[in-house]
Amino acid sequence: MLLESMKASTPAQVTEIDVTEEINVSRIQLNDEREATPEASTPSTLFPKITGKVDDLIKNYTKRFGYRFSTKYPTIKLTGTVKLHGTHADIVIEPDNTVRIQSRNRLSLDVEHDNYDVAASLLPLKKEVLELRDRVKARWHQLNRPKELNEDDPVILAGEWIGPGVQKKVGISKLPKRCFVILSISINGHWQDCEKYTEIHNESAGIHNIARGGFFHEVLDFKDAVTLEKCKEKLMAHTMDVELECPFAKSLGISGVGEGIVWKAEYPLSEDPRFWLKSKGPEHRVTQTDKLRKGEMKAGAGEKAKVFAEAAVGEMRLMQAWDYLGEMGIKRDKAGTQAFNEWLVRDVEVEEKNSILEMEVDKVALRKAIAGIARTWYYRKLAE
Structure with a gap:
């Protein structure tokens, strides 16, 4: 029943990611590695997550x-x-x-x-x-x-x-x-x-x-x-x-x-x-991941990541990503798809960090699953 209810409230999923999105997912990973490098800096005044x-x-x-x-x-x-x-x-x-x-x-x-x-x-x-x-x-x-x-x-x-x-x-x-x-x-x-x-x-x-x-x-x-x-x-x-x-x-x-x-x-x-x-x-x-149970997750990295992404990326989180583009002055058009997707990936990885580890969700597969949700919803929003 949980998965059925989540599917009812989550936009239709894209089952395949094209070559461009594969490259974009890799770029997010490289950005994460650069950000992990410690650098001396003044503490940020930005509000904590x-x-x-x-x-x-x-x-x-x-x-x-x-x-x-x-x-x-x-x-x-x-x-x-x-x-x-x-x-x-x-x-x-x-x-x-x-x-x-x-x-x-x-x-x-x-x-x-x-x-x-x-x-x-x-x-x-x-x-x-x-x-x-x-x-x-x-x-x-x-x-x-x-x-x-x-x-x-x-x-x-x-x-x-x-x-x-x-x-x-x-x-x-x-x-x-x-x-x-x-x-x-x-x-x-x-x-x-x-x-x-x-x-x-x-x-x-x-x-x-x-x-x-x-x-x-x-x-x-x-x-x-x-x-x-x-x-x-x-x-x-x-x-x-x-x-x-x-x-x-x-x-x-x-x-x-x-x-x-x-x-x-x-x-x-x-x-x-x-x-x-x-x-x-x-x-x-913005998330339903706390209702997931490790033993009930589907086998296979791709399937597990898809179920987790559907639970983590609902309408509220998608709207937050949409608002982020406006906040940062990023034009909401087809070219903005990458920035929209990057925000969603990082938000999920930060807020769902412990759940991702506990559920043993593959990060690369999760990023691909999020990209599918992001692209479908974003293009639908642009068409409104």
Whole structure:
């Protein structure tokens, strides 16, 4: 039934890859090898990619602390905030008071290279942004005295640009105008405890704080499979409530569905994004790979990769790749097929890394299967 339902919601697959696509798949592999070469560089200010799986967070936790557990079965306290379905954007304030707007993939947006007019809307608010920066620093000093603030690090107000025309079929798309919502704050080179910075906003200027949607609290207990499954069910119960009625939209007097929840481990562990995760309701999930079982996978590298690709690449992930082209200024035409495919391959390989290893999915075969899905969907989209 799972595979049947996935086939019903996934675009028709291409069973063969032509010579051009074979070359393109190889090019992605070569790019990966070059990117693996360590190079000294300034840490990127781009927002980190958040895993969507509880099991990935647990693996990161045990890898870091497994040999120092004070108890046999540790628990992780989680704090959740509403996940907003818009387009990601960050306000980066440099030490010299320079303000820039970055997207998920571009370090700098401007009025000529924008993403849903986020830069055009926020760059004129420099005075208000610098005032928010000063309030963030004042709050940090209040919480961390006598520690010193590193004035060489930028202050980052990471957030989501939401409102009419950005995304569809969610409550916040009914807002009368677009606005920026602060989701996370980085200062002194570390992500801060979001519950300690709830007053950082300027709603009259269209800059809100995600705290308006409230906080969720749960405990992740992974002493055994049964207990862990119950914890996952609790997280999903909150998520389903948000999908039914978005608390953030409701706080602004709007009724409509939400996307999900972003969960962070208890501070200071939450300084590290490896201990964040996101949970989405059925309408907004980009992957179904957590429902696959290794023993039920078809034999053969090609068949296994095809089933995995169909589970990993659904409509939401395909739309994210489509939006990526717009964000990067890549023309959406036949020539853009390669960039579209490359984004999908990398996104799947990053977010599904552990599942790919556990399922023993061949990477080359997976890239070919993703390319087939990408080409069929992309050409259909171009024809609309």
